[in-house]
Amino acid sequence: MITSPGSTPPGSTPLGLDPDELVACVSCGLCLPHCPTYRVTGLEIASPRGRITAMRTVESGLAPIDEAFTAAMHACVQCRGCEAACPSGVAFGHLIEGTRARLAANEPTDPNRGRRSVSRVQRLVRRALLGRALTWSWLLRLSGWGLVIGRVLHVIPRRLRSTAPNLRPFDVRVRSTIERGGRPDVWLFTGCVMDAWMGATHNAAAQAIRATGTTVGRAERNVCCGALALHAGEQDLARNHARRVVAAFPGAAPIVVDAAGCGAALKEYGDLLDDASARAFSARVYDVHEWLASERSLPLRTTGTTVVVHDACHLRHVQRCHTAVRSVLGGAYDLVEPADEGMCCGAGGAYAATQPELAGAIGERKAAALRAVGADRPGVVVASANPGCTIQLRALGFEVRHPVELLADALIPQPAEHESR
Amino acid sequence: MATASQHDAHLKRPEVDAMIEAVRAGVRVEPHGSRTHAAIGFPVSDPTIVRAPSGVVRHDPADLTVTVFAGTPVAELDAVLDEHGQFVPLDPVDRLATVGGTIAAGLSGIRRLGYGPLRDHVLEVRYVAADGELVKAGGPTVKNVTGYDLVRLLVGSLGTLGLFVTVTLRCRPTPAVRTWWQVGVDGVTALERAFRAVAIVSNRDSTTVGFEGEAADAVALRSRLDVVDEVAAPRLPTRAHRGRISVAPRDIGSVTAALDTELAQRVAWSAEWGVGTVHLGADTGKDLEVARAVAARHGGWMLREAGASDIDPFGVERPHADLQQRVKVAFDPLDRLSPGRFGGLA
């Protein structure tokens, strides 16, 4: 049988995927070991190759969009570890986003929803986090969102429940002290929920940026990158967010991001909005470590502290600038690498809340890899550049800090720094 | 499309015709070579004896392969290869052994640690099957997964599955340095330190390490191994009654210690570290049986290699004897090929 996913025009197929992207997969299976859900289940349908096979089957009309298909597509963490591993350059992220977009669009007309608790979670996540994240920020200030949603919906995974007392939420008392607006040398993107949680991180990032002799400012108002909306298949919502973000950072100054997931989203606005100004915007976006690594070296003291570097998926597999974390931290800390090639920790944005079982299993695998290199020893710190990962890893019992906070701790104070505040 | 048989003119030899005739005649057939391995297994009663031709069929030095008739003495093969700076580490105890006999007996040589077991040196075998057909197993290339690996099945099959006519072997380039050292460290330490040694052999008095490789590496290894002296290759026990113990290599130390405790000078032994083979020489078959009991206590077994005609050749039942028997029956349903060599029906 010769299947021809390319025989119909794009968009008219059940999922509306680009046939050339779909046909690019040669089923070699090299993605399998890099897929966290395949690793913990051993199931072909939980692998990128299996998901693509399922997409092809649906696209060619051989199978309906049923509950099993929907569940398989939602089980993907979207870490995009498969993309970095794929020798054929399959745009898996684009395929899964497209599929989820179509599933989300179909949703209201689909009478047979999947398991009820999952749909409740997903609907709530979308309404609460994706659309009106800012109005929910008061709640987010109280705790990590996985736990929040879990508490609200009474679906806290057993794993999280048992560790909940140890769960240390972000220190929300620290407010970001960076000036808004103006004409700074670089912009620091402080996001929406991140802004509530990550005041200390933003301040540290600004401190490190200033230490290179650069002025830094943030947008007039908080804007959301839209990544969660995009991953949930809410593409229109994501585009609205993107347009607001583009408008919030005028001029040509670089835009520096200290949350890996947000950075990855901003860098892909060019494709999302598909216009010249968005592309120009994306070209100005840097991960904070990437930007710092390209600047003159920072005045750092040697701390003697051991840091285990955890790579956020969106830093390693999407932005592919995870080595910069090592180059900026290497001068001050003894760095240790987990031996799992940057496997996802299972946080995956809202994934920990929507797929608690899988996220738990993936998290345990990650924890084992971290423990294997002594990340659980007293005094050893895990560096994580993404808030989702940070929540997940803290829940697993590790001491976790953002690399720029570690960097700020090791900065030798410069007189100019105080003036610029 | 040329099939292999068109290249097989060299197989038209009177000895081969005799082999085919013998099996077609429906008699009990046993292949003989130099009789150096005759004591391996049970004797075949009243066999018709056949002999494979002798001589090198083809040596392709650039391809590192050599094809010989099964009746070729190993010494002759060694001489031919040596002219081209190559060798095959067959290392039968007696170099008068034929290549076919060595392969059929399946006993690996003393350099197994470095070069792997005997079965890894054999690429292709042509044999006369029980129905008188000439059969090709394997292929002439170093790498080959075309069909089932009948070659490894045939290695060590003691003439019970087929009668070897030609054997194709994988050659190796002769190394710049080939030497044996008596070392000042024990076998365990030598195994840890002697990177890619070809053999580590201990007897009661000393441990020797075989080295084959580049000159610079020899220098580096000597200092790590506390070399006492350069010595001749270790001599395996030569007494009249000989056996070969197979144990898990981690048990070499305790097995040899037990041999010393129970038999003292009544046996001579040479043990291969990292392999698990202990070569034994004894003055009586009874002493070999004591050694066999030592091996059994350590989860191993002892093959009778020479003499000791009063003891069981294997001393243990073949594992999964039913499956082994099904293989024998499938290959030789009328039990014509070396019947009884493994005891019982086979």
Add this chain to the structure above:
Amino acid sequence: MYSRDAGLSEGRAGAVCFPNDAADVAFAITACRRHGVPFVARGSGTGLAGGATPLDDALVIVTTRMNRVVGVDRHQRRAWVEPGVLNLDLTRSVTQFGLHYAPDPSSQQACSIGGNVGTNAGGPHCLASGTTTAHVLAVEAVTPTGDTVTLGGEVPDTPGYDLRGAFVGSEGTLGITTKVLVRLQPNPPVVRTLLLDFESIDAAAATVSGIIAVGILPAALEMMDAEITRAVEDFVGAGYPRDAEAVLLVELDGLEGGVDEQVRSVERIGHEHGARSVRVARDETERQLLWKGRKSAFGAIARIAPDYYLHDAVVPRTKLVDVLRDVYDIATRFDLTMMNVFHAGDGNLHPLIVFDRRIAGTWERVYDAGTAILETCLAAGGVLSGEHGIGVEKRDLMSQYFSPADLAAQGRLVDAFDPDGLANPHKVLPAGSRCGEAGANRPVPQGAWI
């Protein structure tokens, strides 16, 4: 989902099961036997010959959940592992002891040890150290009759036939592997990887012969032609020269002094045969990058066309140049894009045809060209497969290499293990090879080829 592996044949899974241990496998096989249902083992599904493709609605027994490294003896350098352990994961799990598992197929990050045992998998580093069978000391397996057996063992020799040897490479037709005792190798203290580039394939091949002639047996000796070199460079950016007609990747390992001597020899031999440049990887990062290029070769071509057909054949090393010339002629004759990347040290060719199956008539040309290539290799004294196996892909070509008597002998082995013919049916041997075969001369089921 389980209807195919990474090859091109497609079947249909009757059902799928995920055993956790040998007892589960035995239960499944016994049930299959009772009901006359065929079964097929599957690991990661990275095989290229259709060995894991279920035919006759076979039960697919997936071993991915049997993925424990059961025990490592670091001193005797061996480990018991379950079949679902991935090849590279095994090596990672013993790195701390300074050891590694030597066979390294290009899919080593994804392929499972059970699958490696099934196909007797190879890889670049098998030149010096041998293929999977040389690294498997024992196999615990459930035979098609439902018996759990241990073939080979912890001891160096076992009395009777080497059933372990017969089992390795039997592509799941003699039973399903449930545990493997593998040999581990000490990591060489020094590893040097060299990249040599040439203006002609002949010059590269002459260099290979020159290296072997002086008595050097490199750890690996790989060749890539002009097209594949460019394709890989686009993907990896390893610094492969885009304008080379052929590149050689040579790896030498061992103790420092000896390796340095060999590096100098290889450099000299390369220059004698017209190498334009000889690059020695400066550090581990650069070495890994050079290897990443080689190991990504088969996937990287998807950047050129959506489909590929990767062949696998072995010829005597001295016939390489002649055979390659014929192989390129075949590509021209069938109007196909062909690339070559292969294990030059052991004559293991991997002609790669890239195509787009959506274009009508293409697949037929690809198939015919593939057959022509294999016939060329056989005529040169080669064999059908060096490491991928026969599976369903080359089954019907077996009679071009083996005589009916040869095939019958192999059929006898299968008869002994699988009297009911339920283990991975229609694989390896062409129809009619087995004396007790039910319904001999069964054709390949319809739709087995896409």
